Amino acid sequence: xxxxFERRPIDDDVLDRVLDAARRVPSAGNSQGVDLLVIxxxxxxxxxxxPAGREGFRWQGLFDAPVLVVPIVDPExxxxxxxxxxxxxxxxxxxxxxxxPYWWVDGxxxxxxxxxxxxxxxxxxxxxxxFEHEPAVLAAFGVPPGRRALGVVALGHPAPDEPGQSAxxxxxxxxxxxxxxxx
Numbered sequence: 815x816x817x818x819f820e821r822r823p824i825d826d827d828v829l830d831r832v833l834d835a836a837r838r839v840p841s842a843g844n845s846q847g848v849d850l851l852v853i854x855x856x857x858x859x860x861x862x863x864x865p866a867g868r869e870g871f872r873w874q875g876l877f878d879a880p881v882l883v884v885p886i887v888d889p890e891x892x893x894x895x896x897x898x899x900x901x902x903x904x905x906x907x908x909x910x911x912x913x914x915p916y917w918w919v920d921g922x923x924x925x926x927x928x929x930x931x932x933x934x935x936x937x938x939x940x941x942x943x944x945f946e947h948e949p950a951v952l953a954a955f956g957v958p959p960g961r962r963a964l965g966v967v968a969l970g971h972p973a974p975d976e977p978g979q980s981a982x983x984x985x986x987x988x989x990x991x992x993x994x995x996x997x
Contacts, residue, residue, distance in 0.1 A: 816938025817978065818875025819970035828935045829881060832969065835931035836885070839923040842916035843901050847891030848924045851884040851955055851963075859966070862954060863947045875975060876940065879968035884944070884951070885925050886961045887917040921964045928967055938972030941965050 833850055841847065853859050859882050860868070868877060889909045897907035905911055925941055932939040944951060944963050952963060 815940045815978070816968075816970075816972045816975060817873040817940055818973040818975040819879040819938060819968065820973045821878045821880065822971055823880045824937065824969060824971070828937070829969070832928055832931040832935055832937070833883070836883075836924040836928035839920060839927050841920045842892060843895045845892045845895040845916075845920070847888040847895075847917050848921050849886045849888070849961070850924070850928075851886055851957065853882040853884065853955070854880070856880065856882045856968075858954075859951065862950055863944075875973050876942075876968055878973065879940075879970040881969040883928065883967040883969060884955070885921050885928075885964040885967065886952075886957055887921040887964065888958075888961050889915065889917045890960055892917055917962075918964070925964060925967060932969055936971075937969055940968045942968065 829852075833852065836848075836850055839848070856877070856879060860877055864871070868874070892912065892915075893907055893909045895901060896904055901907075909915075929939050929941065943965050948963050952961065957963075
């Protein structure tokens, strides 16, 4: 995760390849309920989420990212898809019937592909939370009602950066993480 960016723009062809990688993820029932809101004027986003100023924010280089991508999920796309004849017998034609909301799973896969494609293209990227600003941001950018944002991905050419405090945390070993045959 990169928290400091150069101010130079991303080539349109490069950006399209990164976005296309995010588009080409598996999707429950091929529901395709993930959209990508591309904000190529990040100041519009930052003025909404940091209206009182940015002086005290630790990661000043984040504000230099030339592109922000907001992955948006549409839970109703899944209920519509699972109401179609070939899926109706699953009983998942209502959003509340999903014990695991696959719109979040599919959205997470889209974000992961976007992050990996960005690195492959020599870019830096950072997924960060939108939190309490979600309703205002979605409304300001004309996102249809009922959609949800997973967060925001900053994209750009990486600038010199320092790792966050979380980077020093112990990473669980393979043996601590993998349970073969039983827990």
